Amino acid sequence: MTIKDLTAKYDPSNQFEVLKKTYEQIEFAWNNKINLSQIKKKGIETIVITGLGGSAISGDLFANFFKDELDVPFYVNRSYTLPSFADKNSLLVVSSYSGNTEETISVFNQALKKKCRIVCITSGGKVEKIAEKNKIPVVKILPGFHPRYSLGLSFFSLLKVMNKLKIVKVKPLLVDSIIKLYKDKATTYSKEKNLAFKLAEQLIGFIPVIYSAESYTSSIGYRFKCQFNENSKLNAYQNILPEMNHNEIVGWESFNENQKVKVFNILDKNYHTQIKKRFTITTEILTQAGVEVINLESNEKSFKVRLMDLIYLCDWITYYAGILRGFDPAEIRNIDLLKTKLSS
Known part of the structure; x- marks a missing residue:
């Protein structure tokens, strides 16, 4: 079977096109206007990004990206609890694509009590509502994607936040190079x-x-x-x-x-x-x-x-x-089943 035949048969939600157009996510995230003026830049002693699954991988990638440039401890948190070291001098990035990840919401609420400096990256959900209620800045990203297919949005939004807060320096030329690469590779990887x-x-x-x-x-x-x-x-x-x-x-x-x-x-x-x-x-x-x-x-x-x-x-x-192998790349039935049972 050709790629066209396989995608027609097993990819009804057309994740093939989502993958091809990942560069558009990068363009959106990098050009997205954000306001972080209420976050105190000076005195940040630790950085925590909290999230799960596709929303957390951007933190791992960030740590590799800037392994020789970060001058403060950087920690990726995948749990229900805020690290005990986090305090008013910690920057917490709440990363939840859906905005409804229960572990992430739990950490968010703990961070509010400990008066961490917080910024949220989300497409909406409960995270956005909690942020609005507590006047926490939100970097709003495009909805409608599966979290694992939205790395272009989550990672480059994280880059934008860290660049804006002057924690790292991201050159526009670097982002342009990645966008060009993804455009070229999208053509290559979609050929037979x-x-x-x-x-x-x-x-x-x-x-x-x-x-x-x-x-x-x-x-x-x-x-x-x-x-x-x-x-x-x-x-x-x-x-x-x-x-x-x-x-x-x-x-x-x-x-x-x-x-x-x-x-x-x-x-x-x-x-x-x-x-x-x-x-x-x-x-x-x-x-x-x-x-x-x-x-x-x-x-x-x-x-x-x-x-x-x-x-x-x-x-x-x-x-x-x-x-x-005959599977829909978008389906995650066991995760959906688990969430249903957890909520009952």
């Missing part, structure tokens, strides 16, 4: 037998195991794993180097061909010399054990652009892995 499609084909019947590098590409590995879960309806596993070399590498000693797995290495030329060496040796060990290892690496000049390049490729791979 493109790289993302071919990699998805190779995965049929296999479980993906993903290895990335701590601080550099850990967000890519985790995003890739989660996108396999939701888009492809496929269990996937991820770990980071060097940590994986201190435990998980031993597990491969018992590997046999009946274990249907393939390994993805997320690579980058900026890796610490020893991390590069560790990936090389780890790959040798796995290959000798009979494991197929697939390397993913971007050739873009800028580290930040390379991160966005890889995350977009991974999104397309997982989309195609879903429709090739």
Whole structure:
């Protein structure tokens, strides 16, 4: 079947077009007018972004993006409780695409009591109502997307907030470069037998195991794993180097061909010399054990652009892995069932 046939059969809500037009989300988020004048910029000692799922990954990506530039502790919180260190000198970014994520709302209410400096990124819901009631600034993003398909909105809204508060400096040229890249790649990845499609084909019947590098590409590995879960309806596993070399590498000693797995290495030329060496040796060990290892690496000049390049490729791979296996990439029935039971 062609890509057109597969999307017609298994993608009734047309997430294919949503993926193709991710660059439009970036354009909207970066050009969206925001008012953060009521947030005191001086004296921010810690930064917390609180969210779950697709609304939290922007925090992970931000930490990788600015790993050498952030001069205050940055923490991504995925729970019902506000970290105990958060106080009036903490900046809390409440990230909830729907605005109704119960864990995030719980943290939001705790942060109000502790008088944190708060900004919300949401399309509406309860988060927006609580923010309006308490005169908390809201960065309003476009509704109508699945959270995992709205990374362009959530991440670039976060960039805009941090740039506006002068926590980091984001050059417009960087954003323009990413928009151009996404426009070009959207054309490439929507053609028949493109790289993302071919990699998805190779995965049929296999479980993906993903290895990335701590601080550099850990967000890519985790995003890739989660996108396999939701888009492809496929269990996937991820770990980071060097940590994986201190435990998980031993597990491969018992590997046999009946274990249907393939390994993805997320690579980058900026890796610490020893991390590069560790990936090389780890790959040798796995290959000798009979494991197929697939390397993913971007050739873009800028580290930040390379991160966005890889995350977009991974999104397309997982989309195609879903429709090739006969699943609607938009459906998340188990999550919907869980939410229904939790609310009853």
